Amino acid sequence: MxxxxxxxxxxxxxxxxxxxxxxxxxxxxxxxxxxxxxxxxxxxxxxxxxxxxxxxxxxxxxxxxxxxxxxxxxxxxxxxxxxxxxxxxxxxxxxxxxxxxxxxxxxxxxxxxxxxxxxxxxxxLVGVTAWAAVHAVQLRPRETVVVSAAAGGVGSLVVQLARRAGARVIGIAGRHHHSWLREHGVTPVEHHGDIAEAVRRAAAGPVHALIDCYGHGYVRMGVEELDVDPGRIDTVVDMVAAHRFGTKNRGQASGAHAHVLDELVQLLSAGELExxxxxxxxxxxxxxxxxxxxxxxxxxxxxxxx
Ligand SMILES: NC(=O)c1ccc[n+]([C@@H]2O[C@H](COP(=O)([O-])OP(=O)(O)OC[C@H]3O[C@@H](n4cnc5c(N)ncnc54)[C@H](OP(=O)(O)O)[C@@H]3O)[C@@H](O)[C@H]2O)c1
The missing domain is CATH 3.90.180.10 (Medium-chain alcohol dehydrogenases, catalytic domain)
Structure with a gap:
């Protein structure tokens, strides 16, 4: 073969x-x-x-x-x-x-x-990882969650699952991905300049949770600049920052079960996930x-x- x-x-x-x-x-x-x-x-x-x-x-x-x-x-x-x-x-x-x-x-x-x-x-892999990350931060309706690398393989599913949980989603991504994010009900923010300030402006209120799909300082930004409770931050990338700031790092290891995959497949089949x-x-x-x-x-x- x-x-x-x-x-x-x-x-x-x-x-x-x-x-x-x-x-x-x-x-x-x-x-x-x-x-x-x-x-x-x-x-x-x-x-x-x-x-x-x-x-x-x-x-x-x-x-x-x-x-x-x-x-x-x-x-x-x-x-x-x-x-x-x-x-x-x-x-x-x-x-x-x-x-x-x-x-x-x-x-x-x-x-x-x-x-x-x-x-x-x-x-x-991205499906079960996104599912685990969204469950880790326990979103409630109308809460605000920030997602880094929001248009990547994991992030594009995280933002959709977070929207399904009823959250307001702010997605950090390059400008070329912003129209896709808007079409999926996500408020886009660019990943250069003062990102924390841009997120604060987009949130116009408290940020309740953060899901990091990129690393390179987003966990620190969540804790120190956006004042998010470390227990409501999940990173699928940055284990060092998770340990340092006491955040969660749930990814595929927590989500890799057939029942999770099947749940995602049913959403895809119903046209409720892309x-x-x-x-x-x-x-x-x-x-x-x-x-x-x-x-x-x-x-x-x-x-x-x-
Ligand atoms: N822990 C786990 O279980 C697990 C499982 C799967 C993946 N992962 C990890 O998760 C990460 C993401 O995986 P993926 O499959 O989503 O990767 P991917 O599809 O390659 O996506 C990467 C994304 O990063 C974005 N990006 C680039 N520079 C950025 C910046 N400065 N700030 C924010 N976003 C930026 C890119 O978007 P732009 O074009 O907008 O820049 C791109 O969409 C990888 O590190 C992977 O190893 C972990």
Whole structure:
């Protein structure tokens, strides 16, 4: 089968599409023929070897956490899913960007026909992360929440889920994303100049919560400049700041459950949630995908198609 692989830790140029042995589904697993696989910033430090002690990779190594496809076979003991089912989900083995992936069935949910393959392949990691972050700050109707990187893969879902919780949402993003944010009921603020002052002007009252999807000082800004209770700040990026200021840092580890993914899929299917797709590229363009991703100005998701 074809799979995204790399033979040594390094930059984007180590990525290639190569031949790999077909995986076999083990007990409790399904073998999925992948149609779409998401790309995520978290893939980058793993490929670069920054997390080699935590996630040592045998080479050639695979890549990716998100996938959507069709079940081709099931391993012993699987009753919940059957061959031919259209599914989406996540794997913790960093091998989702491949034609065939063996995945525990409790990491998969059914894909309704109304959800496209590229959206299904894009949703899992950012969806469960956004869900966890919004739940962590316990929004109440009419409260004001600030979201950094509000138009990125995680942020674009955070702002929509926060609006669904009834909050007023101020989204920090580059100017080119402001019309999308306004269309989704979000008040946009640019990320240069005196950001805290711009947020205060947009809020015109107290800021009750902050969800940080970017790092680089947004947690400190929330505590010290916007006077947000640290217990109502969640960062999915900046663990050092979370520790220093006593904020939450809930992300995928708290949200990665099939029932969460299924809840998000039902919202997508009902047209009540949108996953913006920046690009859906053939898997052969994997280096282009990560070149764009690593510029860190994407609106929504870049997906690899098989
Ligand atoms: N903890 C977890 O479980 C978890 C899970 C998933 C992701 N993450 C992390 O969450 C972060 C976001 O992931 P993602 O998938 O949303 O990334 P992404 O899609 O690449 O989005 C990055 C966003 O950052 C924005 N940005 C750039 N400079 C900014 C600035 N100075 N201030 C505010 N926003 C700025 C960009 O928007 P503009 O074009 O507007 O600049 C872009 O939309 C990454 O660091 C990722 O590793 C953590």
């Amino acid at each position: 074809r799979a995204v692989q790399f033979d040594a830790y390094g930059g984007i140029d180590v990525l290639r599409v190569g031949d790999a042995p077909d995986p076999e589904p083990g007990p409790g697993e399904a073998l999925v023929r992948v149609r779409a696989a998401g790309t995520n910033p978290d893939d980058v430090p793993i490929r670069e070897g920054m997390l080699a002690e935590l996630f040592p990779r045998p080479f050639p190594a695979g890549q990716g956490s998100d996938l959507a496809g069709v079940i081709e076979a099931v391993g012993p003991g699987v009753t919940r899913m059957s061959i031919g089912a259209h599914v989406l989900g996540f794997t913790h083995r960093h091998d989702a960007q491949a034609e065939l992936v063996a995945v525990p069935v409790h990491h998969l949910v059914r894909k309704p026909a109304s959800v496209s393959w590229e959206v299904a392949g894009a949703l899992p 996953v913006p797709i920046a690009a859906a590229l053939p898997v052969e363009d994997v280096q282009t995908a990560y070149r764009v991703l690593e510029e860190h100005h994407t609106h929504g998701k870049i997906v690899l198609m098989f």
